[in-house]
Amino acid sequence: QKEVEQDPGPLSVPEGAIVSLNCTYSNSAFQYFMWYRQYSRKGPELLMYTYSSGNKEDGRFTAQVDKSSKYISLFIRDSQPSDSATYLCAMSARAGRRALTFGSGTRLQVQP
Amino acid sequence: DVKVTQSSRYLVKRTGEKVFLECVQDMDHENMFWYRQDPGLGLRLIYFSYDVKMKEKGDIPEGYSVSREKKERFSLILESASTNQTSMYLCASSGETSGSYEQYFGPGTRLTVT
Numbered sequence: 672q673k674e675v676e677q678d679p680g681p682l683s684v685p686e687g688a689i690v691s692l693n694c695t696y697s698n699s700a701f702q703y704f705m706w707y708r709q710y711s712r713k714g715p716e717l718l719m720y721t722y723s724s725g726n727k728e729d730g731r732f733t734a735q736v737d738k739s740s741k742y743i744s745l746f747i748r749d750s751q752p753s754d755s756a757t758y759l760c761a762m763s764a765r766a767g768r769r770a771l772t773f774g775s776g777t778r779l780q781v782q783p
Numbered sequence: 784d785v786k787v788t789q790s791s792r793y794l795v796k797r798t799g800e801k802v803f804l805e806c807v808q809d810m811d812h813e814n815m816f817w818y819r820q821d822p823g824l825g826l827r828l829i830y831f832s833y834d835v836k837m838k839e840k841g842d843i844p845e846g847y848s849v850s851r852e853k854k855e856r857f858s859l860i861l862e863s864a865s866t867n868q869t870s871m872y873l874c875a876s877s878g879e880t881s882g883s884y885e886q887y888f889g890p891g892t893r894l895t896v897t
Binding site for chain 1: 787816818823824825826827828831841873875885886888889890891
């Protein structure tokens with residue numbers, strides 16, 4: 672079983688829809704949770720970061736972490752065609768030096 | 784603006800060749816990483832380095848080696864390329880400041896071994 676599970680999609684939604692992307696994990700030591708966005712033929716770039724449990728909002732994006740359920744989510748409100756990309760969750764037990772453990776990524780397509 | 788660059792975007796090599804993938808970062812970061820990305824498997828860590836001349840194995844180091852002679856440069860070496868090493872290779876770097884977590888990625892090198 673993988674340490675981090677993520678539905679690969681693809682997920683296709685109409686423009687303006689609310690999108691929900693999710694990951695589950697098995698390692699209870701994880702406490703740093705990130706969402707990366709990767710456009711086609713580009714490297715991933717950090718979108719959202721959350722430490723421990725709780726919610727974090729940044730514009731149209733909201734990240735949620737539920738450590739008791741080992742479940743994290745990314746919500747995108749008023750989705751735009753420019754949001755079409757692969758979204759990767761990533762997590763780590765400590766900041767800095769250690770490498771991240773990534774989910775396999777969910778491909779999102781927002782139809783105009 | 785932060786920058787991680789990789790020597791090639793696309794590379795085609797033959798089975799048995801020695802392959803060098805180069806990565807350079809201009810952020811004075813201590814940590815550098817090499818991942819490979821395959822459909823359905825996500826990013827898997829091959830090797831990482833937290834200082835010049837230091838290296839640690841990641842999850843899938845077999846068939847690979849690395850070199851870090853200068854702080855800004857981290858090289859991935861395929862000693863004898865095989866077809867199962869056909870993949871997208873991503874380099875990343877991160878700083879060692881307190882609370883740092885973000886890894887900055889390069890654009891990737893798509894390697895095909897025939």
